[in-house]
Amino acid sequence: MATSKKQLSSEEKEALIAILKTRFETNFNRHSEIDWSKVAEKLEQNPQKLWSLNEMEKTGGEPDVVGFDTISKEYIFMDCSAESPKGRRSTCYDLEGLQSRKEHQPENNAIDIAKAMGVEILTEEQYRDLQKLGKFDEKTSSWLKTLPEVRKLGGAIFGDFRYGQVFIYHNGAQSYYGARGFRGILRV
Known part of the structure; x- marks a missing residue:
């Protein structure tokens, strides 16, 4: 259960990051120039964004990294489920x-x-x-x-x-x- 309205518990966070890492490694063609360890570090620093990614995952979106904005220094996640979530x-x-x-x-x-x-x-x-x-x-x-x-x-x-x-x-x-x-x- 979430510890607050828009923050994941430690267990939820670990589970989500494991799912995201597996998806990242399985679909390397979407982000061949991006290093997972840097994505994971950014995720750890942004608990509210992790909550949003979890909402994407819970509703069937299968979020994955699809790019990196060199100006804002942000990783871009999109729903990558085969069909609309x-x-x-x-x-x-x-x-x-x-x-x-x-x-x-x-x-x-x-x-x-x-x-x-x-x-x-x-x-x-x-x-x-x-x-x-x-x-x-x-x-x-x-x-x-x-x-x-x-x-x-x-x-x-x-x-x-x-x-x-x-x-x-x-x-x-x-x-x-x-x-x-x-x-x-x-x-x-």
């Missing part, structure tokens, strides 16, 4: 979209879940970058951060991978599907 599907895009549904409202929305987890939803550019590291969302789709001018008109965008390429589409922000979730990004 199962524990974050069947959500409208945002609260406004959720509230606009007259019938069959889902329990929550992608933007608020991401915020509660301490992560950001991937942008279209980040999603395309992720797809260069493997094939993701071949059966599912993921909400993507939507430009304010599109959102103002009631829409939101999502992406998937079909027919050997990435597709970006739009939908009403109030829509939700059992196969659509969202992918998060976290800088540590």
Whole structure:
């Protein structure tokens, strides 16, 4: 059990770091220039970020290191599950979209879940970058951060991978599907 709302117990921390290390070593193609010991050191210094990574893991995201920002000196983690994280599907895009549904409202929305987890939803550019590291969302789709001018008109965008390429589409922000979730990004 967590020792506080956004901090992991010692046991939870050890278990998560072991999972992340195994995933890191198994998927070296995602981060061939990065040294795990430096990532682990950064994780140890950021307990709240570890909590967020644990939330990504608990909801099926399989977070992994996908890059390093040389300016901010932060490691970049993204959800690398083959399909959109199962524990974050069947959500409208945002609260406004959720509230606009007259019938069959889902329990929550992608933007608020991401915020509660301490992560950001991937942008279209980040999603395309992720797809260069493997094939993701071949059966599912993921909400993507939507430009304010599109959102103002009631829409939101999502992406998937079909027919050997990435597709970006739009939908009403109030829509939700059992196969659509969202992918998060976290800088540590």
